[in-house]
Amino acid sequence: MKLERDAPPAGTVRDWLDARADAGGTAIVFPDNGDVLTWSELRGAAHGFAAALTSKEVKKGESVAIVAPNGKAAVSAFYGAVYGGFRATMINLAAGRNAISYALEHSEARFAFVHESCADLFAQSNLTGVTSVALAGSDQADLHAVMPQDHALLMYTSGTTGRPKGVVHTHASLLAGGWTTAIAHNLTDADRGFCVLPVYHINGLCVTVMGSLVSGGSLAMVSKFSASRFWEQAEAGEATWFSVVPTIISHLLHGTTEPTAACKAWLRFGRSASSALAVETHAAFEKRFAVPIIETMGLTETAAQILSNPLPPGPRKIGSPGIAFGCDVAIQGPDGAEVARGTEGEIVVRGPNTLLEYLKNPKATSATFREGWLRTGDLAQMDEDGYVFVTGRLKELIIKGGENIAPREIDEALYSHPDVVEAAAFARPCGSYGERVEAAVRLCDGSRLSAEALIDLCRERVGAFKSPDAVHFMAELPKGPSGKIQRLKLAELIPA
Structure with a gap:
């Protein structure tokens, strides 16, 4: 299957993983331990887990919890759940015991893949009797049929202003999330992303994991971000790009390590998302490391990216997360009418990458959409060139x-x-x-x-x-x- 710039990917995540496996090549390298996972091996692991769940009579679209840090097991479990027609429910390991318990209960998951390093956390949080399932499984089970609009992902918001909401994405919107990243950054099968953000967060999952699936490229993945080892790991993984957040950029800027000439020869760019990148930090990072940073913007509800600055030599506007790629973005007033350029209003989004619904919360789903537009809650202005300048959050x-x-x-x-x-x-x-x-x-x-x-x-x-x-x-x-x-x-x- 081939990436098209003018239309979001057709088919399902299963279709795309099958296509990558049939084509061959490397899917993920792990600089922490030197492991390599091919697309064929990843498909095999995914199929095995999907078959194990199917043999336990897990229903199509049912939640399957994944409790694991970044690594081969977490990626295999995620792809396996989605490949089998289930709803991969990514458990936020940093959320705390109460939030994890809530996610397990609210998602109605009966089964979970639990990494050995998370066994104690899972045991403390598992108040609902969720059964742990191993990755290994039989190849004999007949898998559920899957369609583009079937449930594929359940990811809970941070819940800083109340109960976390369960964001449901379909196969189609997951693939569209990877596609918006791929077309904005001109990703090809020659690119290798550096994944340091957790895959239980939408940035790590959609930008890097789905981005590599859709583009046909590969990943270098580490268990977690390390300021002292970042450049060393990027070089060992032969990464051509990385996706981070402003706090990581600031920590690297204030750190003592430097990328080698070989590392910088591989790297095309880094991207920043999840919150605003301070102008001074952005400029100082590029001056010190000579690695261009592309500021972007995305949400859990939009399978990550909605806005991005173009790659150099395209016009980047420092202080702006850029222009829309793969979706429509507008600035609206309280009445839902689009405001004039240069006027502050709320960022709204419409496109193939938006969520299907908030699980078991029709009231929140209805409040989030207005005449087909998803309301982000972010305030901004748009200039005459279509660049968005975020001014704050409504809350x-x-x-x-x-x-x-x-x-x-x-x-x-x-x-x-x-x-x-x-x-x-x-x-x-x-x-x-x-x-x-x-x-x-x-x-x-x-x-x-x-x-x-x-x-x-x-x-x-x-x-x-x-x-x-x-x-x-x-x-x-x-x-x-x-x-x-x-x-x-x-x-x-x-x-x-």
Whole structure:
């Protein structure tokens, strides 16, 4: 099967895995231990797991939980569940016992693949009697027939503002998610992505795993991100591109290791997603490492990417996650009407990569869609060239004295200081103004920067009204599984 730029992939994930296996070649290399997994071996492992589940009379479309870190087993289990016509339910290992228990119960999974390293976590979280299933299975079972619109993936949102929602993707929308990445970055069968983000997060799963399936390329996969080993692993894996988040970019920038000339000769680009990349961090990274960073934007509900800057020498606009690829993106006002260029509104998306539904939550599904457009909850402006400039999240806006303040503007001011590794402004309830501005910051090792100096820097850049009243230093800011800073948790974590 061949990647087409003008139309999303037809067929199912099973069809595409069969095609890659029949064509042959390497699917994934593992720099951690030197293992290599061919497409044929991956198909064999997937078929075996699918057959094992089928022999246990798991119904088509039924949830099968996958409790595993990045590695050969996790990828084989994911592909096996989807290959067999089941709903691969990726369990977020960083979510905590209560959230894992909720996902197992809400998904109604009866069976799970549990990696040996996750056995204790699974045992503590498994309040619903889910049975563990091994990867090995019989080839004799007749698999369920699968269609493009059948359920393929169930992934739970972070739930920072309430109960996590179960996002359901079909075979078609999963493949479309990989396709939007492939066409935006001109991926071919000669490319090898570097997967350091967890595959139980939509970025790791759709951007790298689905991106390589659809493009016919391959992956280098490690169990988790390591700032000290990142460049070494990228070189060992002969990666031509990588997908990370802004916090990883900042940690690499403030780290001591450098890519070798051989590593940079392989690398075409890196991409950043999941949250806004500070302009100063972006520019400093490219200056130091001479590796272009492509800022992008995606959601769990859109199988990852909706926006991307073009690759060099195309016009990149620093501070923007780019233009739409493979879907339609617009900026709408509260009434659902598209606003004028340069006017702030909500980002909405329409395309083949959007979710089918929130599992067992028709009210949330209905509220998310408006006349066919998926509402993202992100505020932005679009310029005359179609580039989107994100200004904030509807739920994260700080409302001080009746004025809306976008936390990102304050984040940018804080990141402009070279000692700042992580930063996030947040709202604190206030009797005088309703809410006031505070910020949490992580500094590089050895820095003696004061809170007063950072507040003065913000006053200079964004004015006194928007500047934080207090800056709190933390050893590390709270993050979700993708590395995205969880801004809404800061007020409860930091004493007033």
